[in-house]
Amino acid sequence: MFLPLVDSLRCPRPHDETWLVASIDQASDRDIVEGMLGCPSCLSEYPIREGIVYFAENVPRAGFRAPSEEDAIRLAAALDLTDARSTAVLQGAWGAHAQILRGISPAQLLLVNPPIGITSGDGISIVCSNVSPLARSSVNAVAFDAIADDAMIASLVASLRSGGRLLGPSSASVPADFTELARDADVWVAQTAGQGSTSAPVSLKRRTTSADG
DSSP, X not given: OBGGGGGGBOOOSSSOOOOOEEEEEEEETTXXXXXXXXXXTTOOEEEEETTEEESSSSOOOOOOOOOOHHHHHHHHXXXXXXXXXXXXXXXXXXXXXXXHHHHHOOSEEEEESOOTTOOOBTTEEEEEOSSOOBOTTOEEEEEOOTTOOHHHHHHHHHTEEEEEEEEEETTSXXXXXXXXXXXXXXXXXXXXXXXXXXXXXXXXXXXXXXXXX
């Protein structure tokens, strides 16, 4: 868990948002490897093991899947991940592309319930939770998969800053107050209403190769 990202985390229990306090047992550069996050409001404690913060144990996670460079490039473009100061949240299956994505984007990545086998560090942080444990309006971009339930989606949407981008499966509805920018057979990308002009739409069409016919 990247230490500066702890400031954006919140206890997922139902009470007013409050900062979490980190207790560090082992660190590597600016990443917490082993330790604990504590909530001063409800006194809940959340362990950090091998760089992963466990806000809930035994959260369902998909098995490891091979990442796709093409999907990672499309994801970076759709979420506009060009600023090193930005933070993007990848929920569920999207986390499989995190390592490739870090090679083409300077943004910090926070993975929520990624596939098993994905590791934290080098700009990748991981949390396991039933809902997104993030402060409101704290991140720049979010991608969620088809397995995300209503509570997870609502919490992820709440974490987006004004003008932030949201990517979801084509089977899901674009939330109210979002402007759809682009769509293909698999996913759509939208942007929150807010200050400033809406960014230009991005293409989500897959590249055609000779193998595609």
